[in-house]
Amino acid sequence: MPTSAHTRPQTDSRRGQLLELGLQLFGSRPYDDVSIDDIAREAGISKGLLYHYFGGKRDFYVAVVAEASARLRAATEPDPALDPRSRIVAGLGAYLDFVDARAAAFTALMRGGLGTDPEIAGVIDSTRQVFVDRFVEGLGLTAPRPVFRTAVRAWIGAVEAASLDWITHRDLPRDTLLMLLLSSLGAHLVVASRLDPAAGVVLTDVEPLLGQLGL
Template sequence: MTRTASRKTSAPSPSARGTTTATKRTTRRTANGAEEDGRKRLDLDERRDQLLALGKKLFGERAYDEISIDDIAEAAGISKGLLYHYFGSKRGFYVAIVRESADKLVEATEVGSELPPAERARAGLEGYLDFAEEHSAAFLTLLRGGIGNDPEVTELVDATRERILVRMLANMGQKNPRPVFRLAVRSYLGLVEAATIDWLDRKAVDRDTLLRFLLESVYAIVTAAVMLDPEAGVRLDEREVLEAQALARGKKA
């Protein structure tokens, strides 16, 4: 009962605080210098970041409930109470970590709107793969859904997909896509995730091949969607599509 109750009461997410205020500049290294024992009073954001970084590492290595709050506290050289001071609950801590990874993924896949459509697709995928390679543990943790079936985590992951999806659609000139088109692009995102995870696991093909496959697939999927609902692609510039295909295929020769 304790868990459920506390989760309920901690609903008003306290995490908004850190993100709204721009990074404070109070990087003071205490006058008396001393932090030889590692335990020292730290600035809120500093400590928060330190803990998030540690958590990301730990949860990337082992499963959620293979790691106790005491483990985390010990690894961070702090008391367990402090973790609760910052994150409210173990779950809150986990969610904060996932949220950070999610934000970074969204950021990593941002592309300049000045690029032509085809280049935009390529740039987005490159960013995606960069992120997956550099933060593979975090990437897998994120997409595997973290704590299974946990409403908050599931929602967060879904919301992240949605952010990326909406941007992809916008990049295709589809602010209000037809249902089939939206479904198609959403499915394509699933394809990209699956391909990337498989690639990280096996490295069965080289990165360039993977990238070209993913590029080919966009056009293939979009074409399939338009075939089912010709109206769906009404805003798609035919020339752009052809141009994009040419770009993708040109690389392979």
């Protein structure tokens, strides 16, 4: 096979090196302010080589955003051994820690340059979808009722906005923010339950959570 063992590591490492660099560059400067020459110079390679690994600048950017997404997802991988509430607390905590530690990568992902680009929007939306699915599944909500989908989606929006606000101002204890968002999730779910009586069955799963949250 042409895909022998010796070339892959080399390829992967260079690709990884470029992605890491892209995370830095796009995390600190606008897309248009990062030229191919900049990337090549900082990576110590020629312009042309970038095209060996990526289809072009836009393609490279998409890969960088996808990389940021993958890291965020990996960092917040839920632990199946935990009960639902602990799993959410752990996942949300890991999310905040990631935001705190890798603010550049996070903003690069969320503020994603080239906003109306469907490919970028796809990466970001699928990332959000992963979180929606995790929480919906973790809570035992099987039927994807519109009200619940929108409620969870709204909550994800709240998490993202609060996270950006948090790392911007840095005037809130991490755990305070965590409690705020946890309560917000509970509230969204109970409100959704009341607005969609036909899905009343799930309330039995939601109520205990709310009790623990003090709502």
